[in-house]
Amino acid sequence: MAMKVEYINPFLTSTMSVFETMLGCTLSRKDPYLKGSPSPEHEISGIIGLSGKAKGTVVLSLSEEAALKGAGAMMGEPMEELNADVIDAVGEMTNMIAGGAKAQLEQYEMSLSIPNVITGKGHTVEFPRDATPICIPFDCPWGLVTVEFGLVEQPAAVLS
Amino acid sequence: MAMKVEYINPFLTSTMSVFETMLGCTLSRKDPYLKGSPSPEHEISGIIGLSGKAKGTVVLSLSEEAALKGAGAMMGEPMEELNADVIDAVGEMTNMIAGGAKAQLEQYEMSLSIPNVITGKGHTVEFPRDATPICIPFDCPWGLVTVEFGLVEQPAAVLS
DSSP states (O other): OOOOGGGHHHHHHHHHHHHHHHHOOOOEEOOOEEOOSSOOOEEEEEEEEEESSEEEEEEEEEOHHHHHHHHHHHHTSOOOSOOHHHHHHHHHHHHHHHHHHHHHTGGGOOEEOOOEEEEEEEEEEEOOGGGOOEEEEEEETTEEEEEEEEEEEOOGGGOO | OOOOGGGHHHHHHHHHHHHHHHHOOOOEEOOOEEOOSSOOOEEEEEEEEEESSEEEEEEEEEOHHHHHHHHHHHHTSOOOSOOHHHHHHHHHHHHHHHHHHHHHTGGGOOEEOOOEEEEEEEEEEEOOGGGOOEEEEEEETTEEEEEEEEEEEOOGGGOO
16 A cells, blocks of 8 residues: 555654654754665664554664764763664664654554664665655754654554 | 563574475574674664564574575575565565564564565664564575564553
């Protein structure tokens, strides 16, 4: 089933709200676009699976600088290297963004998987072709931040 | 909540069964181990989120050779480069492994997210610290293949 444009706003508002309230960082939104293949490169990606009456994935992509600054803001102390605390903080940011969007999409009764954080220069996150991933870029003092998500509604017969 | 060793068998049998029946590839199991940090390197990782009364992630890690051979076996024609067909095939293998394990863990009423495939030499997949990921390595004619998973039972109060 095709991706609906109505999905965008919940992820957009959830991301801005998490950055503003949890990290004290004001995001400036740019135009969302359909993510083409091959995937853009990210240094650090937080990734969470959603399942329920719609299923999908949310990916928060951060530069190393944004991950360190964001984790530092969350923990109230400066972070200088990409350690387990920073990894956990990126997972938690992704969790809050996905949770906020999920709350605005309650008709799909989705629940969240645990977050995973992917690191490595030049890694790509590829979505299945039928998920039509949407990318929402934001600008902030820590550089560019993007949220990507793909969501597919489940036909009722598939639900068990 | 700590990871239970009883979780291992469903992922072990599901992986062996998917490779045997879907890909015609017999896996030879090696000893599972608790995955330490930092994560091992993979060229290609299929990743799926599970949620429900337990939540977690399943990662299928393949070398490029194993991904090409597996996708070729699945599609009945040789695959020579890491294209969108191969990416989708790796996602589908991960889906079947996670689905098979889920079926053996039915008391947790889990459902699956869409699969994502991560590529890039030297990328790592980091689990949250409370998920205690377990790695199950297998040997096969296509080289080493590993399945990693982390699963956390949800306290009843958290379920909504």
